[in-house]
Amino acid sequence: MALDLYPRIQKSLNEKRQNLKEFLASASSEEKEICLCEEEQTVQPHLDVIDSSLEKINNETLGICEVCREAVDTKLLEMDYTACVCLDHFSENEMRRLESELELSQVIQRALLPQHIPNLAGVDLAAFSRPSDIIGGDYFDFFQFRDGTQGLVIADVSGHGVSAGMLMTSLQTVLRTMAPETDSLSELMERINRFYIHNINFTTFVTVFLARFDHKEGTLDYINAGHNPPILYHKYSGETGWLKPNVPAVGLAEDFHPRAASVTLKQGDVLLLYTDGITESFNLNQEQFGHNRLSDLVRQNAHLSAPEMVQAVRERVSAFGGNQPFADDITLVTLKMTG
Ligand SMILES: [Zn+2]
Incomplete structure (x- = not known):
């Protein structure tokens, strides 16, 4: 496992928590209404997941497979820090979907492709x-x-x-x-x-x-x-x-x-x-x-x-x-x- 992964997850989660708290504290009520679709409490479950994941990092239990108790794949954890089942235990269909998303998260830094305006009749x-x-x-x-x-x-x-x-x-x-x-x-x-x-x-x-x-x-x-x-x-x-x-x-x-x-x-x-x-x-x-x-x-x-x-x-x-x-x-x- 990449040695720096847990510190990176920790940094990322702290950053996201900070961004969310700043948004909740500084956004106008109109901005919040639009962005949260009138459900301000929608952010709380996400903050809870972030907090419990940070706690798991401290307990060294983040990314431990619930089935075989081994550490799940690093790439999987980069893509989803709540991942708690290794790829091996997935069904073929789930596996295919996940693999394509994993692949996607590796190539994501490519530059913006040109946007072209389509020609639609009428x-x-x-x-x-x-x-x-x-x-x-x-x-x-x-x-x-x-x-x-x-x-x-x-x-x-x-x-x-x-x-x-x-x-x-x-x-x-x-x-x-x-x-x-x-x-x-x-x-x-x-x-x-x-x-x-x-x-x-x-x-x-x-x-x-x-x-x-x-x-x-x-x-x-x-x-x-x-x-x-x-x-x-x-x-x-x-x-x-x-x-x-x-x-x-x-x-x-x-x-x-x-x-x-x-x-x-x-x-x-x-x-x-x-x-x-x-x-x-x-x-x-x-x-x-x-x-x-x-x-x-x-x-x-x-x-x-x-x-x-x-x-x-x-x-x-x-x-x-x-x-x-x-x-x-x-x-x-x-x-x-x-x-
Ligand atoms: Zn496993």
Whole structure:
């Protein structure tokens, strides 16, 4: 067993506990409501697991197999510090799944692959992403499910440290590896949470809006894991609505059972995905841009094309902040139904 593994697990768990406590102590109630999906107590079971694992490190019982009392594989423990059964005792199916996840956690540091905007008949798509100087924690991408339907994702890594940047690049690898293996949005989201929650290389958490878009039917199935709610403008009513969180952010909840919600987009409807760098940008009077200003902006500019909408939001938010450089990363994705 790698000699430094236990100190590394210990460091990682302390870091995560620190990040969580800082978040709970400093986040506004609105941020908490979004990120935790209105279930503040969701973090406690996770903190309990962290504490009991730290205790096991002290007792030298962490990573001891419950079946044969040997130490479980180091790689397994890096991926899941609560692992307490060796690979040998797994069923063939469980073994296959775990092996592919183990493999994935080894290759995770590869660089971000280029994101390309897909060409979908009857859909106008545009995206913009700019990291701030400090740390790039925003991410968006398009990918495909097993049956070929279009997937899209926008995510925002909370917390600080090296793991925040690494999480973003790894999320792309994880998504592009796991999505083609399934047709189920909930299964994909559950696997993502399982992959990150006990991995000692990731000590933070990430808000993820994950969707599956059937452009022919205009159906958008989504799971919002603690991410700022995308704005959906309906042309027929002239009103906007929010695609609110339906599960806490990834890496926070031990008990994580996402269920997809669904909306239908018709011609002229506009969907805007964004990260909190937009809504939390301040003006010179220390007021936040906020969700309502953004929603009004979408409604007033719903006649624009997707690239024009992205441009309009950038200009408006920038003007709001007195044209100062953005303090946080900003990311925008717009989808407009044209056909
Ligand atoms: Zn064993």
